[in-house]
Amino acid sequence: MNVTELARLPNYDAGTYFCELTRRRPDDGGVPDKLLVRLDRIGLEALHARAAAAETELIDLGITFTVYSEATAIDRILPFDCIPRIITPSEWRTIETASIQRVAALNAFLADVYGPGKIVKDGVIPADLVFGNANYRPEMKDFPVTHGTYVHVCGIDIIRDEHGEFRILEDNARTPSGVSYVIENRHLMLRAFPDLMAGIKLLPVDDYGRRLRAAMTEIAPGGHDDPQVVLLSPGIYNSAYFEHVFLAREMGVPLVQGSDLIVENDHVYMRTTVGLCAVHTIYRRLNDDFLDPEVFRPDSMLGVPGLIRAWRAGNVAIANAVGTGVADDKAVYAYMPRIIKYYLGEEAIIQNVQTNICREAEGLQYTLDHLHELVIKPVGESGGYGITIGPRASKAELESARAALLADPAQWISQPMIGLSVAPTLAADGIGPRHLDLRPFVVTGRDSWVLPGGLTRVAMKQGSLIVNSSQGGGSKDTWVLAEG
Amino acid sequence: MRQEPVLLSRDAEGLFWMARYLERVENLARLIDVSQSFESPGYEAEAWFALIRINADEKPYAKLVSESGFDGVDPDAVKRSYLLDHNNPTGIPYNLEMARTCARTLRPLISTEMWRQINVFHRVIQNITTADLEGDRLSRLCMRIKDNVQAHTGITEGTLYRDQGWQFYQLGRVIERADQTTRLLDIKYHQLLPREGEAKRVADLTQWNAVLRAAAGYHAFKRLSRAAFSPEDVVGFLLRDPSFPRSVMLCIRRVEQHLDDLRRHHNLSGTNEAIERAEFLREFLTDRSTRHIIDAGLHQYLDQIQIHLMELAGSIGRSFFRDWRPEAAA
Numbered sequence: 001m002n003v004t005e006l007a008r009l010p011n012y013d014a015g016t017y018f019c020e021l022t023r024r025r026p027d028d029g030g031v032p033d034k035l036l037v038r039l040d041r042i043g044l045e046a047l048h049a050r051a052a053a054a055e056t057e058l059i060d061l062g063i064t065f066t067v068y069s070e071a072t073a074i075d076r077i078l079p080f081d082c083i084p085r086i087i088t089p090s091e092w093r094t095i096e097t098a099s100i101q102r103v104a105a106l107n108a109f110l111a112d113v114y115g116p117g118k119i120v121k122d123g124v125i126p127a128d129l130v131f132g133n134a135n136y137r138p139e140m141k142d143f144p145v146t147h148g149t150y151v152h153v154c155g156i157d158i159i160r161d162e163h164g165e166f167r168i169l170e171d172n173a174r175t176p177s178g179v180s181y182v183i184e185n186r187h188l189m190l191r192a193f194p195d196l197m198a199g200i201k202l203l204p205v206d207d208y209g210r211r212l213r214a215a216m217t218e219i220a221p222g223g224h225d226d227p228q229v230v231l232l233s234p235g236i237y238n239s240a241y242f243e244h245v246f247l248a249r250e251m252g253v254p255l256v257q258g259s260d261l262i263v264e265n266d267h268v269y270m271r272t273t274v275g276l277c278a279v280h281t282i283y284r285r286l287n288d289d290f291l292d293p294e295v296f297r298p299d300s301m302l303g304v305p306g307l308i309r310a311w312r313a314g315n316v317a318i319a320n321a322v323g324t325g326v327a328d329d330k331a332v333y334a335y336m337p338r339i340i341k342y343y344l345g346e347e348a349i350i351q352n353v354q355t356n357i358c359r360e361a362e363g364l365q366y367t368l369d370h371l372h373e374l375v376i377k378p379v380g381e382s383g384g385y386g387i388t389i390g391p392r393a394s395k396a397e398l399e400s401a402r403a404a405l406l407a408d409p410a411q412w413i414s415q416p417m418i419g420l421s422v423a424p425t426l427a428a429d430g431i432g433p434r435h436l437d438l439r440p441f442v443v444t445g446r447d448s449w450v451l452p453g454g455l456t457r458v459a460m461k462q463g464s465l466i467v468n469s470s471q472g473g474g475s476k477d478t479w480v481l482a483e484g
Numbered sequence: 485m486r487q488e489p490v491l492l493s494r495d496a497e498g499l500f501w502m503a504r505y506l507e508r509v510e511n512l513a514r515l516i517d518v519s520q521s522f523e524s525p526g527y528e529a530e531a532w533f534a535l536i537r538i539n540a541d542e543k544p545y546a547k548l549v550s551e552s553g554f555d556g557v558d559p560d561a562v563k564r565s566y567l568l569d570h571n572n573p574t575g576i577p578y579n580l581e582m583a584r585t586c587a588r589t590l591r592p593l594i595s596t597e598m599w600r601q602i603n604v605f606h607r608v609i610q611n612i613t614t615a616d617l618e619g620d621r622l623s624r625l626c627m628r629i630k631d632n633v634q635a636h637t638g639i640t641e642g643t644l645y646r647d648q649g650w651q652f653y654q655l656g657r658v659i660e661r662a663d664q665t666t667r668l669l670d671i672k673y674h675q676l677l678p679r680e681g682e683a684k685r686v687a688d689l690t691q692w693n694a695v696l697r698a699a700a701g702y703h704a705f706k707r708l709s710r711a712a713f714s715p716e717d718v719v720g721f722l723l724r725d726p727s728f729p730r731s732v733m734l735c736i737r738r739v740e741q742h743l744d745d746l747r748r749h750h751n752l753s754g755t756n757e758a759i760e761r762a763e764f765l766r767e768f769l770t771d772r773s774t775r776h777i778i779d780a781g782l783h784q785y786l787d788q789i790q791i792h793l794m795e796l797a798g799s800i801g802r803s804f805f806r807d808w809r810p811e812a813a814a
Contacts, residue, residue, distance in 0.1 A: 061596065062588075062603050228490075236588045245591040255592045260492050271493045273648060273752055273804045 018164045018421040027088045054192040065239045079474030085456040089483040098349035100448045108343035110150040114140045135325030146219045152319035154442040160421035173328040178455040180246035185477040201482035203452035209250025215445030219317040220280040227280035229253045263306030266313040281317040331379035359410035367414040374414040453478035496652045497805035498586045503656035505583035510633035511664035517626040518698035529557035534674035539574040595643035605632040648750040662735035666786040716774040754803035761796045
């Protein structure tokens, strides 16, 4: 505890968790103090009023995701917390280099498993984990992609434990979303809380659209100095539609739906008022399954028949590449430290959350011995399905987990419970600590670039460790302090 | 920099329809406002039934009243169906919902200010309650709806990029406006009048003035008109005045101009059929006297104009939009 905490946040207690605002860091430039003084000057009542006004503005601007029920469509905002999360220059250097390293390894891994498959032959990762993976796409085999880039946009979920150590929780190498909120949150902050930000030097977040467009241009098939880039969206009924709009606008490219595109003679065209116009790069926000009914789900109405044919003919680039799901899978995640080492000859700059691979005898034994303190996750599931949280499980639940583990160890991994870091967050009863994570976004064409900061997701409920927007999580503006 | 951004067919259609739906919302508010002013003690039902007739809503309305068990026309039920019922395709909430859906698909093209305004407007409409339909509040509600569409129009004028998308937006707007002006005129046709004498003359004059006011043409008409009032003059003014913004003639002239811009400045071939149809419509408006039109049947004549407008819109759709379907509820 320090002086600032006492003076400015009288009832604030981060407990044993690492606090992203009140914990002193040598290169924080005194910004956290400055911020606390300013928050104090505004006062709780005014903070509440301005936060409410800011949320109304998000609704008016339609910066929303849509939740559909049987009869109605409700536009929800991602709850916005007005107290920013601060990242110091040295912390950012770590996150930035670790993110780039991670993407380099993911791309090398994908080029290998869709090519010679050396990593499997060398026994670093089991063959069935790769080739038997539901997200492995045989259609991708022996089809080299421009600059060796498969994962053009990657969102990497990073958490911070009780000791202040960053840990990578998950890679999102398919169609990660959330980047629009990073930029909109900053704009909102500038409009609604200019007095909190005055004079504080931050790395800008406005460059994302330009960088993404540049990457999409770099991967276009050769021979075009000004290739036609489009963003392919499932349409207005997709919950991330706002983000698709945002990115199309920021890139200055048409927002298309599958029905706007047509493949003729293995070339992709879009239907315009002057007839068919050639398309060279597609930034798709559509899952692999839906991309091309000729190759994947035949019932998909969202995709474009013949798209994969055009791609294999080298006439169109698709970002992210098809089949990246084999790299961000939970089971493969556990091998990421080894994958990084194998391709890059480096240690991971930010470590995984310690993961016990139960298909390996040692990992299984450790898991069985420490069942009551571990989180047990099935490798093939997502969205929290099938997870047993040891410390919160009943005896019977632990026993059934044990039985499942023994029956088919390869289906399971286990991880310790992590006490995510917290930051002061405005709540109805004042300012309290709330758990959060960070999703930086890496854009890769020829080279990788990381948007400064990323999406800070925050659990709005006290004590909750779940930051997902589907579970009532919100977000914060993420300040990366400029050096010097 | 590119000379001109490409425009998806789907977006051209979206712009065309967004403008149409909003123009329709504004005119529905005008029609409701004027229907109220037609109400006279003892004849409330007739005034409101005209609104149903000009929207060709007799059938759905009959269903509505048979379900409610009300015998005859219930003015409150009519108001509710146009202002509160979100499923009535000729009502205000439905048309605004459609406009907003268009705007949602068009968000990469339209300005943030346009999107924001339509979004806030949508909330205004969603929050209408039965209390807003009572007494003097109804007229104020209609005013607020008109204000909102006009705010949209102004924001669009000041912020929408003037590429071919702008032309399609304007085409939708003026085609719908021409159609709505014929409906406004038609509403007069359906009004009852006292049988004869001074009472008839006064009632007739009052009703025509209400039509002019609803079309925002009352003062302009006064400046042009002779001392003696004649219905032919009102019909002539609303149908073919060259300078009145809501006259059918002015709308058709604008259609021709936007089509010509598309052909000449945006290099869109395929405008020929639509241009011919607009020319035909312009001639149709001037080839007979208003006296002749009224004698031969104003209602039938207005119907003819509406059919020609539909064909004009269909021709634009076939040339430039994907999946063009003529509108079922027109």
